[in-house]
Amino acid sequence: MKAVYTFSLMTLHMLFRRRTLWGILLVILLALAGIASVPSFDVSNQGRFILDFGLFGIELGSLLLALGLAANLYPRDKETRTLMPLVAVPLSRWQYLLGRFFGAAIVQAAALLVTCLGLMLILLFHKLPVPGDLLPATLLIIVEGWFLLSTVFFFSFFASPPLNWPLTTMLFIVSQMSVSEFTGLLPSAPGLMRVLRMILPHADVFHIKDPIAHGFSIEPVYFLIAVFYGLCYSAFMLSLALAVFRGRDLK
Amino acid sequence: MTDMHPIQVTELSKQFPRKKRLGSVHAVSDISFNVKHGEIVGFIGHNGAGKTTTIKCILGLLKPSEGSISLWGKAPADSRVRKRLGYVPENPDYDNSFTPMEYMNMFASMRGLAGTQNDWKKLLGRVGLARWETTGIKQFSKGMKQRMSLAIALQSNPDLLVLDEPTGGLDPIARKEFREIILEENARGASVFLSSHILSDVETICHRAVILAGGRLVAENSMEKLLGEENLYRITVISRKDGKEVEEVIPEADLQTRIDSLRRDNIRIVRVEAAIKSLEEVFLTATGGGESQ
Numbered sequence: 018m019k020a021v022y023t024f025s026l027m028t029l030h031m032l033f034r035r036r037t038l039w040g041i042l043l044v045i046l047l048a049l050a051g052i053a054s055v056p057s058f059d060v061s062n063q064g065r066f067i068l069d070f071g072l073f074g075i076e077l078g079s080l081l082l083a084l085g086l087a088a089n090l091y092p093r094d095k096e097t098r099t100l101m102p103l104v105a106v107p108l109s110r111w112q113y114l115l116g117r118f119f120g121a122a123i124v125q126a127a128a129l130l131v132t133c134l135g136l137m138l139i140l141l142f143h144k145l146p147v148p149g150d151l152l153p154a155t156l157l158i159i160v161e162g163w164f165l166l167s168t169v170f171f172f173s174f175f176a177s178p179p180l181n182w183p184l185t186t187m188l189f190i191v192s193q194m195s196v197s198e199f200t201g202l203l204p205s206a207p208g209l210m211r212v213l214r215m216i217l218p219h220a221d222v223f224h225i226k227d228p229i230a231h232g233f234s235i236e237p238v239y240f241l242i243a244v245f246y247g248l249c250y251s252a253f254m255l256s257l258a259l260a261v262f263r264g265r266d267l268k
Numbered sequence: 269m270t271d272m273h274p275i276q277v278t279e280l281s282k283q284f285p286r287k288k289r290l291g292s293v294h295a296v297s298d299i300s301f302n303v304k305h306g307e308i309v310g311f312i313g314h315n316g317a318g319k320t321t322t323i324k325c326i327l328g329l330l331k332p333s334e335g336s337i338s339l340w341g342k343a344p345a346d347s348r349v350r351k352r353l354g355y356v357p358e359n360p361d362y363d364n365s366f367t368p369m370e371y372m373n374m375f376a377s378m379r380g381l382a383g384t385q386n387d388w389k390k391l392l393g394r395v396g397l398a399r400w401e402t403t404g405i406k407q408f409s410k411g412m413k414q415r416m417s418l419a420i421a422l423q424s425n426p427d428l429l430v431l432d433e434p435t436g437g438l439d440p441i442a443r444k445e446f447r448e449i450i451l452e453e454n455a456r457g458a459s460v461f462l463s464s465h466i467l468s469d470v471e472t473i474c475h476r477a478v479i480l481a482g483g484r485l486v487a488e489n490s491m492e493k494l495l496g497e498e499n500l501y502r503i504t505v506i507s508r509k510d511g512k513e514v515e516e517v518i519p520e521a522d523l524q525t526r527i528d529s530l531r532r533d534n535i536r537i538v539r540v541e542a543a544i545k546s547l548e549e550v551f552l553t554a555t556g557g558g559e560s561q
Contacts, residue, residue, distance in 0.1 A: 019377065019378070019380060020377075020378040020379075020380075023374055023377040023378045024374075024378060026374075027366075027374050030365070030366075031363055031365055031366075034365040035365070097361045097363075098357065098359060098360065098361045099361050099362055099363055101329065101357045101360075102355060102357055102360060102362075102417065102420065104329065105327040105328070105329055105353075105355045105357070106327075106350055106353055106354070106355050106379070106421075107350075107375055107378035107379045108378060109345065109347065109350075266284075266329070266330045266331060267324065267329040267330065268284070268324070268330070
């Protein structure tokens, strides 16, 4: 595991030195600041408005970060031929995949925690209370981000970055849909659509922004089950990614 | 015991599918050769002959379509085998945001090597990057990246060095330094598999050569046998018929008899010289005049 650990650190250093991370982080923080400056005409409580849209912004940020950080990692390694010396000698393919994934996952988590901190500061700046469940809500978004990251890795082994973006975004949208919304996409085959929806990821389990915005507390058991589900799905996507990567000829 | 050779390639074929399902391209077809312990084997062929494909199969980067490859009798993906291997890729590249020293540390850590900063500093010095350890790789030329690649390959004191066009972007002095390092490594006990376009390099340092043309093995032998099994001499005489120079190549054992016979017949001998074939001549003959695919 030392090879994976070292390669994760290498990936982490590399991503921190790239402008992509800082660009996306800046966009998310500016979006959060923008949300806070929008008057909540229809919402009676300004705090609830900022919290609701702020967490939604962080969630979209996790998608942006997953795509921005990982969509180009493998294609770039292959194109610049930095992959060959790595996979030929010190790393096996699973070590390469896990190293890149963990490095990107740590960077993504750190960036999302910064956005959570940004949201807290915005609430404090507006003299609004910071709910205790804001951090668990962000942690669930981080787990969702890891799932998205593993999805991006999976697609990156057979799709170019411009194709990876719409594919991952599509899965992200589908994963938010309820069963009735999903079966509505193909009403002629409700049975098939129901089975498909069951297999496809349920990212809605990571969204606790509504209960938080309305002042409800989150049960620790729910939180733990959601984290477990997210980690299992991420592991499943990484296994698929590895299966594809193992079958690839590195020309 | 053949299975225990550092490299054993047996009836290797590799095909790549063409785009739009138009059949497949045969990159290499049915090639077999080996690299024995302590040998330096040159791997030569024109562009597109299948050298890099073969090397990538040896390293497990490509899966053979047919045939098999073993390194010390084990599959190329075996972690025990990879620990004994050093690889210099063709046109190596590295992430520009790091320095050579950072790369040396990371690769050492990934391979579980026990060296210190000082060891890596010495190694970088050995390949000619003494004052560049902490300079960003983005400032490096192609040749410097090749030097760095060699330093990384040498980090583990490998038992087998696989070098894919390692001197392609280097000037003559750097090429000489590379050759010396390869010979030093060989003297230490490492086997070397060297793919190169620079035939003089192969001729100078290799014990054996494998020649590839159009994805097929066209010649394989020790350097002595490829360049001439015995000492041959070329006698140039003036032809009686048209007065033009005519050459004749004969073995050393028959040289004196032939000269005596020519003198007896009053045939004018212009010169007698050692007939040494160059690897280039051997290569051009074996590959049909260097015809590319």
